[in-house]
Amino acid sequence: MTVLAIKGLNVTFSTEGGQLHALKNVSFEVPERRIVGVVGESGCGKSTLINAILGLLADNGSVDAGSITFEGEDLTRLGAARMQELRGQRISTVFQDPMGALNPVLSVGRQMRNIQYRSGRSRNEKDARSEAMLRQVRIPDAQSALAQYPHEFSGGMQQRVAIAMALMMRPALLIADEPTTALDATLEVATIELLQELQQDIACSVLFISHHLGVIAELCDDVVVMYAGEVVERGTTRQVFHAPCHPYTRRLLECDPARQSGRTRHLPTIPGEVPDLRHRPPGCVFATRCDQRVDACDKTPPDVAVAAGHVARCVLAAAR
Amino acid sequence: MLRYSVKRLGLALVIVSVAMLLLFCMIYLIPGDPAAVALGPRATEAMREGLRIKMGLDKPVWVQFWNFFSAAWQGDLGRDVLSDRPVATVVMEQLPYTLALIFGGISWSVTLGIPLGCWAAVERGTVADRIVGVLSVAVIAVPSFVVAIYALLIFAVALRWLPAIGAGEPGDIGDQLVHLILPSLAVGLGWVGYIARMVRASMLEVLESQHIRTARAFGLPERMITYRYALTIAILPTVTLLGVGIGQMLSSAVFAEIVFARPGVGKLVYDAILTRNYPLVTGAVLVTTILFVLLNLVADLIVGALDPRVRSRL
Numbered sequence: 001m002t003v004l005a006i007k008g009l010n011v012t013f014s015t016e017g018g019q020l021h022a023l024k025n026v027s028f029e030v031p032e033r034r035i036v037g038v039v040g041e042s043g044c045g046k047s048t049l050i051n052a053i054l055g056l057l058a059d060n061g062s063v064d065a066g067s068i069t070f071e072g073e074d075l076t077r078l079g080a081a082r083m084q085e086l087r088g089q090r091i092s093t094v095f096q097d098p099m100g101a102l103n104p105v106l107s108v109g110r111q112m113r114n115i116q117y118r119s120g121r122s123r124n125e126k127d128a129r130s131e132a133m134l135r136q137v138r139i140p141d142a143q144s145a146l147a148q149y150p151h152e153f154s155g156g157m158q159q160r161v162a163i164a165m166a167l168m169m170r171p172a173l174l175i176a177d178e179p180t181t182a183l184d185a186t187l188e189v190a191t192i193e194l195l196q197e198l199q200q201d202i203a204c205s206v207l208f209i210s211h212h213l214g215v216i217a218e219l220c221d222d223v224v225v226m227y228a229g230e231v232v233e234r235g236t237t238r239q240v241f242h243a244p245c246h247p248y249t250r251r252l253l254e255c256d257p258a259r260q261s262g263r264t265r266h267l268p269t270i271p272g273e274v275p276d277l278r279h280r281p282p283g284c285v286f287a288t289r290c291d292q293r294v295d296a297c298d299k300t301p302p303d304v305a306v307a308a309g310h311v312a313r314c315v316l317a318a319a320r
Numbered sequence: 321m322l323r324y325s326v327k328r329l330g331l332a333l334v335i336v337s338v339a340m341l342l343l344f345c346m347i348y349l350i351p352g353d354p355a356a357v358a359l360g361p362r363a364t365e366a367m368r369e370g371l372r373i374k375m376g377l378d379k380p381v382w383v384q385f386w387n388f389f390s391a392a393w394q395g396d397l398g399r400d401v402l403s404d405r406p407v408a409t410v411v412m413e414q415l416p417y418t419l420a421l422i423f424g425g426i427s428w429s430v431t432l433g434i435p436l437g438c439w440a441a442v443e444r445g446t447v448a449d450r451i452v453g454v455l456s457v458a459v460i461a462v463p464s465f466v467v468a469i470y471a472l473l474i475f476a477v478a479l480r481w482l483p484a485i486g487a488g489e490p491g492d493i494g495d496q497l498v499h500l501i502l503p504s505l506a507v508g509l510g511w512v513g514y515i516a517r518m519v520r521a522s523m524l525e526v527l528e529s530q531h532i533r534t535a536r537a538f539g540l541p542e543r544m545i546t547y548r549y550a551l552t553i554a555i556l557p558t559v560t561l562l563g564v565g566i567g568q569m570l571s572s573a574v575f576a577e578i579v580f581a582r583p584g585v586g587k588l589v590y591d592a593i594l595t596r597n598y599p600l601v602t603g604a605v606l607v608t609t610i611l612f613v614l615l616n617l618v619a620d621l622i623v624g625a626l627d628p629r630v631r632s633r634l
């Protein structure tokens with residue numbers, strides 16, 4: 001069963017320079033109990049995708065077409081009240097910067113209690129539950145941690161607290177927006193292992209956003225490669241990493257520092273510029289940087305299924 | 321919190337001591353012989369010399385300062401020239417009236433300014449927001465003595481809704497509160513504008529922050545996000561501003577006390593200057609300084625109570 005199915009999603013922002021087409025015809029699925037990774041350069045629309053799912057697009061943004069089906073409901077048509085009900089309960093989010101993501105003047109216990117405001121439990125029951133959750137993410141001395149404030153924890157511990165908050169209501173889908181980018185390498189590994197363990201335990205699906213190809217390869221079952229607001233390739237991690245079909249994915253993997261020298265947290269730069277999303281070129285969005293382009297690339301390339309579950313948006317993919 | 325309070329209190333004591341030193345220097349450097357001023361033109365040189373010795377003016381400067389300093393800390397601020405009563409007693413009699421006026425002014429500014437600023441921030445860009453903005457600037461621009469005079473003319477003289485002068489019957493709290501309405505409005509009205517603007521600006525900033533986005537991602541109700549998650553942070557700069565603003569309110573209080581013929585420290589200083597009652601002026605200024613430092617201390621303690629980051633920093 002699929003937990004989340006996104007079909008033909010288009011998101012635009014109205015800006016002073018005109019309509020900015022931030023997501024164009026985005027489709028992919030997050031099956032039950034699987035971890036799906038989303039990779040792409042800065043500005044390719046990863047955060048926009050998350051905000052569209054959560055119904056938290058900026059005031060100037062709107063979903064123009066497409067559907068986001070979560071547990072049978074189309075989130076793009078849901079009323080604000082129902083959407084608010086799902087957030088934090090069925091769909092939870094962990095953000096990149098844990099210090100900034102936690103409220104600085106409310107104690108951890110208070111914030112965790114507030115997240116359970118719908119549960120109808122007593123205050124003591126809520127606190128007991130928060131404490132158990134903190135223990136599960138291995139916060140030392142969970143009981144006194146409830147009385148502490150975010151700034152009293154180290155960065156790694158803050159991210160654990162944020163993860164505990166996100167998973168407390170046992171959501172069906174956890175969205176993780178670059179949850180390890182702000183952490184150092186050792187903490188990154190520990191946090192990834194913790195996420196894996198909790199995902200097994202709670203049996204939820206995870207949508208994992210990252211710049212870091214190594215982490216994606218290690219953690220994710222499926223991969224979605226984004227470029228300039230489009231999904232250019234998607235498939236299982238094995239398919240995408242071992243038999244990449246889109247020229248962009250291939251460049252990405254070739255440049256991956258993990259395959260050459262030590263690990264870096266940022267994607268390498270590919271020559272050329274990402275097109276201005278206010279004036280999308282007709283035809284393939286990667287054409288300006290592609291070294292394999294042909295005449296047919298002037299027309300919008302189709303989504304080609306190269307294998308079961310493996311799709312690439314490139315005219316060359318059909319030929320293979 | 322205890323450690324923070326103790327440190328902050330220690331700082332307050334240091335500030336009061338420095339203020340005493342400055343005040344002493346000012347008195348010492350003012351040209352003219354205090355003994356001559358006190359005794360008047362018809363006194364003989366022998367009489368003046370006697371008073372100088374009695375007042376300790378023949379001693380070295382640092383001895384004089386130490387005498388002033390230790391006496392002041394023990395509550396001895398000298399004697400009122402006219403009534404020959406202790407200055408401390410005279411000032412303390414008037415202090416409650418001024419305190420009531422200041423707290424009245426703070427009440428007006430906080431109870432109107434914070435909700436208005438918060439509302440303007442939530443409704444940003446709407447007509448309501450713009451009206452609050454224009455009104456804020458308007459009330460900030462009007463000096464408090466103008467507010468005092470117009471309030472008196474409109475509500476007390478023309479409409480006769482509220483009493484014009486005095487502080488009300490001693491012992492009758494209700495009557496005293498009614499007498500407090502107009503003067504405290506004069507003291508606090510400008511601050512309604514300051515606070516509304518300040519709260520609006522910091523509210524907009526806080527609402528943009530990442531943790532508010534997180535709170536929304538957790539599906540918390542918008543009301544909880546506005547009041548619990550955002551406003552508690554957004555009022556912190558306002559509390560600090562109010563602490564510093566007490567000084568400005570004290571000077572507005574002088575005008576309000578004169579216009580409404582209310583008793584109070586401001587009126588006391590005003591009368592003392594007119595009658596050249598210098599010990600009283602000095603004493604009242606010192607008490608006002610201490611009051612300012614104390615209220616500042618209270619503001620800082622409130623910020624410490626509201627913001628755990630401040631508490632652990634000090």
Ligand SMILES: Nc1ncnc2c1ncn2[C@@H]1O[C@H](COP(=O)(O)OP(=O)(O)OP(=O)(O)O)[C@@H](O)[C@H]1O
Nearest residue numbers: 013015020022041042043044045046047048058277
């Ligand atoms: N509120 C907005 N108004 C106008 N344009 C926006 C808005 N939000 C995002 N965009 C644009 O949409 C595109 C996608 O931005 P988004 O933040 O989703 O990228 P991202 O992949 O999350 O980048 P990063 O890795 O830097 O977080 C960018 O071109 C950005 O400028």
Ligand code: SF4
Nearest residue numbers: 284287290297314315
């Ligand atoms: S469609 Fe053409 S331009 Fe686009 S990636 Fe494929 S080959 Fe390159």
Ligand SMILES: [Mg+2]
Nearest residue numbers: 043046047048
């Ligand atoms: Mg982003």
